[in-house]
Amino acid sequence: MQNNSGKSNQLRLFDLTMIVVGLVIGMGIFRTATDAASASLTPTIYFTAWVAGGIIALCGALTYAEIGSRYPVTGGYYKIFAACYHPSVAFAINCIILISNAASLSGVALIGSEYLSQLIFEEPSSDLVKSLIAMSAIVVFYFVNLAGLRMSSQTQNVLMLIKILMVLVLISALFFPGADPSSIPPSSLPPSSNSPSSIPPSSLIYSFGIALIAVSFTYGGYQQTINFGEEVKDARKNLPRGIVIGILMIIGLYLLVQMAYVHIIGFEALKSTRGIAAVVAEKMFGPTGKTIFTLLLFLAVLAYVNVLLLSNPRVMYAMSKDGILPSMFAKTDEKRGVLTVSLTVFAAICIVVLFFANTFEKILGFTIFLDSIGMATSAATIFILRKRTRHLDGTGIYTMKWYPVLPLIFMIAYTFVGISIAINTPALALTGLAVFAVFLGIYFLVVRNNKGLKQS
Numbered sequence: 001m002q003n004n005s006g007k008s009n010q011l012r013l014f015d016l017t018m019i020v021v022g023l024v025i026g027m028g029i030f031r032t033a034t035d036a037a038s039a040s041l042t043p044t045i046y047f048t049a050w051v052a053g054g055i056i057a058l059c060g061a062l063t064y065a066e067i068g069s070r071y072p073v074t075g076g077y078y079k080i081f082a083a084c085y086h087p088s089v090a091f092a093i094n095c096i097i098l099i100s101n102a103a104s105l106s107g108v109a110l111i112g113s114e115y116l117s118q119l120i121f122e123e124p125s126s127d128l129v130k131s132l133i134a135m136s137a138i139v140v141f142y143f144v145n146l147a148g149l150r151m152s153s154q155t156q157n158v159l160m161l162i163k164i165l166m167v168l169v170l171i172s173a174l175f176f177p178g179a180d181p182s183s184i185p186p187s188s189l190p191p192s193s194n195s196p197s198s199i200p201p202s203s204l205i206y207s208f209g210i211a212l213i214a215v216s217f218t219y220g221g222y223q224q225t226i227n228f229g230e231e232v233k234d235a236r237k238n239l240p241r242g243i244v245i246g247i248l249m250i251i252g253l254y255l256l257v258q259m260a261y262v263h264i265i266g267f268e269a270l271k272s273t274r275g276i277a278a279v280v281a282e283k284m285f286g287p288t289g290k291t292i293f294t295l296l297l298f299l300a301v302l303a304y305v306n307v308l309l310l311s312n313p314r315v316m317y318a319m320s321k322d323g324i325l326p327s328m329f330a331k332t333d334e335k336r337g338v339l340t341v342s343l344t345v346f347a348a349i350c351i352v353v354l355f356f357a358n359t360f361e362k363i364l365g366f367t368i369f370l371d372s373i374g375m376a377t378s379a380a381t382i383f384i385l386r387k388r389t390r391h392l393d394g395t396g397i398y399t400m401k402w403y404p405v406l407p408l409i410f411m412i413a414y415t416f417v418g419i420s421i422a423i424n425t426p427a428l429a430l431t432g433l434a435v436f437a438v439f440l441g442i443y444f445l446v447v448r449n450n451k452g453l454k455q456s
Contacts, residue, residue, distance in 0.1 A: 010233040013242050020061065020222065020246030022160055027304055028218035029167065029254060030277040030297055031111045033261050035361060038271040039210035041199055043262065049208060050258055052413075053215035054251035057222050059410040061243045062400045063379050064226040069235060069397040070385045079322075080226075084381040091324050092439035093374055098312060099435060100370035102349040105308040107217070107363040109134035109350075112301030114360070115275050115294045124274075131358035135351055141306045142347040146338055159303045162296055166277065167253055169293070173260040173280050209420030213368050216417055218254070220371065222247070223378070232398075239398040313342035326446075365425045369432040372418035376411045383407070 011019070040046035071080055082090035113133035117125035222243075232239050264280045265273055273279055277297060282290035317339050320329035331341045357363045383404065393399065400406055422429035 011238075011242075012233055013238045013245075016232055016238060016242030017246045017249070020243055021249055023221035023224050024057065024219060024246070024250050025163060025167065025253070026218070026221060027108045027111050027163075027297075027301055028214075028220075029257055031114070031360065032214040032218045032364070033258060033276055034270060034273055035214035035364065036211045037261075037267060039207055039214065041203065041207040043267050045204065045208050045211060046262075046267070047255065047258065049211035049215045050254055051251065052208075053212060053219045054247055054254065056216070056410060056413040057219040057250070058244065058247040059406040059413075060375065060379060061222040061247060062240060063382055063407045063410055064223050065239050065243060066398055066400045066403075067378075067382055067385060068226040069239070069399075070382075070389045070392060080378060080381045080385075084384040085377075087324075088440055088443040089377070091443040092436055093377060094315075094319060094324065095439040095442075096370045096432070096436050097374050098315065098346070099349060099353075100367050100374065101308060101312050102346060103353045103357070103363050103367040103370070104217075104220075105138070105305055106134065106350050106353045106357075107360055107367060108301055108304050109137050109354070110358075110360045110363065112137065112298045112305075115278055115301075116298050118275050118278060119291060119294055127358045131354050135354055137302060137305055138309075138347060138350050138354075141302065141309055142343065144306065145309050145343055146340070147336065159300055162300050166293065166296060166300075167257060169284075170260050170277060170280055171253070171256045173264045173284055174256070176264065176284050178263040178266075206420070206423070209416060210424055212413075212417055213421060213424075214364060216368050216371070216414075217364055219250070223375065226378075235398045236396060240400070309343065309347060312346050313339040316342035316346065362425075362428065365421050365428040366432060369418055369421045369429050370435070372414045372421070373432070373436060375414045376418070379407050379410050379414075 036049055037046055040049065067080060071083060079090070081093050110130060113130040114125075116133060117130055121129075232242070260280065261270055261276055264283050265276065270276065275294070278290045278294045281293035285292075316325055316329045317332075319325040320327055320342075329342045329345070330339075332338065333340050353363065353366075357366055386403075418429070
């Protein structure tokens with residue numbers, strides 16, 4: 001392996017830290033607090049879930065960083081499955097990752113539709129109306145991408161600034177007058193809130209597991225550190241430092257945002273509040289502030305939708321070039337530079353997910369269950385890669401401390417999250433397993449057969 005530490009275009013500590021922060025802070029922070037709070041029996045469980053989510057993300061990011069150092073290939077997150085397991089597993093896992101990404105896009109589109117519907121309609125909108133608004137956003141940006149338009153890096157930088165600004169505005173709510181506890185009827189408080197010690201341990205564990213599902217969605221994105229193992233200057237030092245600093249910054253920001261939510265809205269009211277960020281903005285700046293904040297958030301959502309519609313068809317294109325997907329997914333409109341088939345199929349998957357799971361809660365469970373399969377199995381490749389690449393030890397690659405504790409914590413955590421989803425919503429878990437099994441079957445029936453025909 002060639003050591004690239006002398007290249008001037010490598011990522012430095014600050015660059016990597018900002019990349020980690022940018023990968024993780026998405027749109028979930030403006031919605032998932034409600035789901036985490038409604039699952040938490042006590043505020044302690046609520047805040048513990050947010051801290052635990054950050055620790056899990058840290059363990060995962062460091063694990064993926066070493067995987068990227070030991071197996072430095074473009075698109076490493078999906079190619080490691082074929083290298084360490086079997087091509088059938090690579091095909092099935094990568095297909096469910098695409099489905100999970102489509103579900104994530106649909107979920108974020110629903111977040112935007114929930115906020116926008118509050119401005120358009122006086123009465124709370126039905127799930128169908130919110131789903132139609134989300135579908136409309138996907139369809140609009142499908143045609144934008146089909147026309148060959150691209151979102152520039154400058155637009156993405158503006159988007160990141162908007163998100164950071166909104167997070168800072170939410171945190172500043174800590175300096176405003178908080179919720180009046182007397183406004184919450186005593187009858188609305190659960191009996192357990194007055195005597196946490198009386199809650200059975202099994203109920204506490206179950207509550208923590210369900211809260212962690214929503215938190216896991218908000219902390220997602222760090223797995224992309226797998227692609228930077230060979231692109232960081234002095235990786236052995238800067239890679240762990242950048243990841244640790246980035247994750248600690250995110251944990252701090254997320255905890256401050258949660259404190260602001262609880263401070264302004266109240267923990268019990270937070271459990272049933274929709275459009276929490278807009279509610280906080282309204283209490284800080286009045287109706288005008290709520291309107292501006294909602295429009296900015298919907299703009300950020302649209303940009304996120306566009307980015308996923310840009311990136312995921314390219315993953316399908318790469319899988320097609322590798323022979324994992326049929327060749328038609330590589331079809332390109334040369335004049336406009338558009339991956340027409342891949343873009344159309346991915347957008348259609350997003351619409352189908354919204355049609356069958358038209359609430360954020362359903363999409364959240366389905367997405368995180370699929371992610372649990374992908375996360376646990378991808379992190380497990382570190383044990384295989386360590387044995388196969390012993391000759392790289394001491395050559396300057398990043399090697400995590402506290403191995404194998406960190407990857408084991410990560411794998412156990414996502415197994416726990418997957419089990420929590422299976423217990424809470426068994427239908428979603430069975431659907432996820434069925435999707436995985438279907439893709440395995442497709443591999444052996446179609447992909448393997450096509451390879452046999454090519455060899456003959």
